[in-house]
Amino acid sequence: MRWGVAMVSIRNLCKSYGTLQVVNHLSLEIGTGEVVTVIGPSGTGKSTLLRCINYLETPSAGSITVDDLCVDAAGAKKKDIHRLRKETSMVFQNYNLFNNKTALENIMEPMVVAQRVPKAEARKRALEILEMVRLSDKRDAYPSRLSGGQQQRVSIGRAMATTPKIILLDEPTSSLDPELVGEVLEVIGILARRKVSMLIATHEMEFARRIADRVVFMENGSIVEEGAPEELFEHAQNERTRAFLGRYYEQPDRAIKPDNTIWRTQWQENYFAQ
Amino acid sequence: MFDVQFFLSLLPTMLRYLGTTLWISVAALAIALLIALGMAMAVELRIPVLHQISVAWKSLFRGTPLLAQLFWLCYGLPQIIPPLKSVSVMTLLIFGIGFNASAYMAESLRGAIFSVGKGQMEACLSSGMTTLQGMGRIVLPQAVRVAVPALANNFVDIIKQSSLAFTLGIKEIMAVAKMEGASAYKFLEAFTAVMLFYWLTITVFNKLQAILENQLNKKV
Ligand SMILES: Nc1ncnc2c1ncn2[C@@H]1O[C@H](COP(=O)(O)OP(=O)(O)OP(=O)(O)O)[C@@H](O)[C@H]1O
Ligand SMILES: [Mg+2]
Numbered sequence: 174m175r176w177g178v179a180m181v182s183i184r185n186l187c188k189s190y191g192t193l194q195v196v197n198h199l200s201l202e203i204g205t206g207e208v209v210t211v212i213g214p215s216g217t218g219k220s221t222l223l224r225c226i227n228y229l230e231t232p233s234a235g236s237i238t239v240d241d242l243c244v245d246a247a248g249a250k251k252k253d254i255h256r257l258r259k260e261t262s263m264v265f266q267n268y269n270l271f272n273n274k275t276a277l278e279n280i281m282e283p284m285v286v287a288q289r290v291p292k293a294e295a296r297k298r299a300l301e302i303l304e305m306v307r308l309s310d311k312r313d314a315y316p317s318r319l320s321g322g323q324q325q326r327v328s329i330g331r332a333m334a335t336t337p338k339i340i341l342l343d344e345p346t347s348s349l350d351p352e353l354v355g356e357v358l359e360v361i362g363i364l365a366r367r368k369v370s371m372l373i374a375t376h377e378m379e380f381a382r383r384i385a386d387r388v389v390f391m392e393n394g395s396i397v398e399e400g401a402p403e404e405l406f407e408h409a410q411n412e413r414t415r416a417f418l419g420r421y422y423e424q425p426d427r428a429i430k431p432d433n434t435i436w437r438t439q440w441q442e443n444y445f446a447q
Numbered sequence: 448m449f450d451v452q453f454f455l456s457l458l459p460t461m462l463r464y465l466g467t468t469l470w471i472s473v474a475a476l477a478i479a480l481l482i483a484l485g486m487a488m489a490v491e492l493r494i495p496v497l498h499q500i501s502v503a504w505k506s507l508f509r510g511t512p513l514l515a516q517l518f519w520l521c522y523g524l525p526q527i528i529p530p531l532k533s534v535s536v537m538t539l540l541i542f543g544i545g546f547n548a549s550a551y552m553a554e555s556l557r558g559a560i561f562s563v564g565k566g567q568m569e570a571c572l573s574s575g576m577t578t579l580q581g582m583g584r585i586v587l588p589q590a591v592r593v594a595v596p597a598l599a600n601n602f603v604d605i606i607k608q609s610s611l612a613f614t615l616g617i618k619e620i621m622a623v624a625k626m627e628g629a630s631a632y633k634f635l636e637a638f639t640a641v642m643l644f645y646w647l648t649i650t651v652f653n654k655l656q657a658i659l660e661n662q663l664n665k666k667v
Pocket of ligand 2: 219220343
């Protein structure tokens with residue numbers, strides 16, 4: 174399987190609800206196999222940005238290009254929107270697994286229904302993916318029998334199944350109990366190492382920094398600053414970025430000074446050591 | 448007082464006409480379910496025109512008495528649509544009860560679809576499935592499971608409402624009871640038999656419903 178061979182570029186994207194401008198002339202490029210994390214205050218438009226790229230929200234203006242497919246908000250055709258959705262895939266904060274399907278069926282479903290992959294082949298691929306997210310033993314379990322962390326790993330598997338050009342993850346760990354965060358971050362780490370293009374909105378600063386090739390700081394619907402993780406976290410140029418990161422460093426339970434990562438677990442030691 | 452002999456002698460005849468009652472009920476149920484599903488889709492997917500028609504339909508059939516609807520359909524409508532005159536009263540009655548029930552069943556379905564939530568539909572769309580595929584494969588199967596108790600109640604209502612058929616001159620158990628009771632002047636026995644038949648039918652149906660719900664709940 175080949176993942177993340179696309180170039181995604183977003184130009185002048187705008188989204189407003191009534192008079193509220195939530196995404197404001199935002200432009201962003203994501204290279205092949207690149208992992209970009211989006212950080213920023215609550216209500217800043219991170220989720221909206223991701224949802225617009227997947228066309229779950231209809232942008233008010235601007236364009237989204239994935240490879241040779243360009244969807245412009247002015248005159249987007251139904252057919253193109255459908256194609257865009259096939260080439261992008263979303264991982265939701267609340268997993269949104271199909272509750273009437275087992276773990277295995279959840280991963281097979283988009284392949285079989287949206288891509289018309291023959292059942293046997295879809296099953297084979299789904300089993301491989303389950304193995305990758307370490308849930309082979311849960312393949313026949315319905316979502317109601319899975320922990321939040323397990324559900325989120327299935328949902329990541331489901332997003333991968335259709336080999337989208339980019340996976341959009343919206344706060345993939347923020348509904349999880351702290352002890353389950355690690356296993357999900359680990360799976361995202363596996364995707365990153367396999368060079369799957371990802372755009373991740375997150376409040377996990379340590380994670381945002383470690384996994385990213387590039388970090389984007391967003392505020393009030395615009396990108397304030399972006400750069401390599403060390404650059405942005407250590408030497409932010411913009412005052413607002415520094416203020417935002419400062420707030421994070423100051424929260425005692427969010428203390429993430431490089432050698433004071435209180436929430437880092439054993440798997441992370443293993444993963445980040447590689 | 449209570450003529451047991453007469454009561455027992457009524458049962459075989461009434462059992463035969465129970466068939467008519469059940470036929471009316473099941474046929475009306477099929478019509479109601481089909482229309483209700485269509486309306487739930489039209490409303491859920493905001494299909495223009497069909498959406499508005501559904502809303503008006505629900506309001507009309509829930510906002511007027513069934514008996515008035517049946518008379519309007521069987522006696523009123525044929526006056527402006529002559530071809531309806533050659534349609535049997537039985538058929539019109541089944542459609543009438545079905546139309547009425549469809550309005551209630553659409554509401555039951557709508558609530559159930561709402562309870563599934565929009566997250567799973569978004570997941571469908573996000574992975575490249577169409578709205579129809581998402582509805583058909585993910586949302587509706589879950590909604591139907593949630594809706595079974597409410598839909599079953601709607602069906603019990605249909606069974607009871609089928610007793611209105613006698614007002615249109617159709618011979619089902621209610622009509623038979625009335626005739627037999629009148630000819631022997633033994634209404635107590637006759638209508639006790641009616642009560643018993645309805646009660647047994649609905650009790651059996653409720654048992655079936657419980658089994659169905661059990662089966663459905665295994666797959667979650
Ligand atoms: N459907 C909607 N209608 C009206 N306003 C909305 C809607 N969805 C989002 N908003 C508003 O858009 C703004 C941005 O929301 P968004 O969810 O994108 O922020 P976010 O950066 O993801 O925040 P968080 O970090 O809390 O998840 C918020 O002010 C929110 O209230
Ligand atoms: Mg958000």
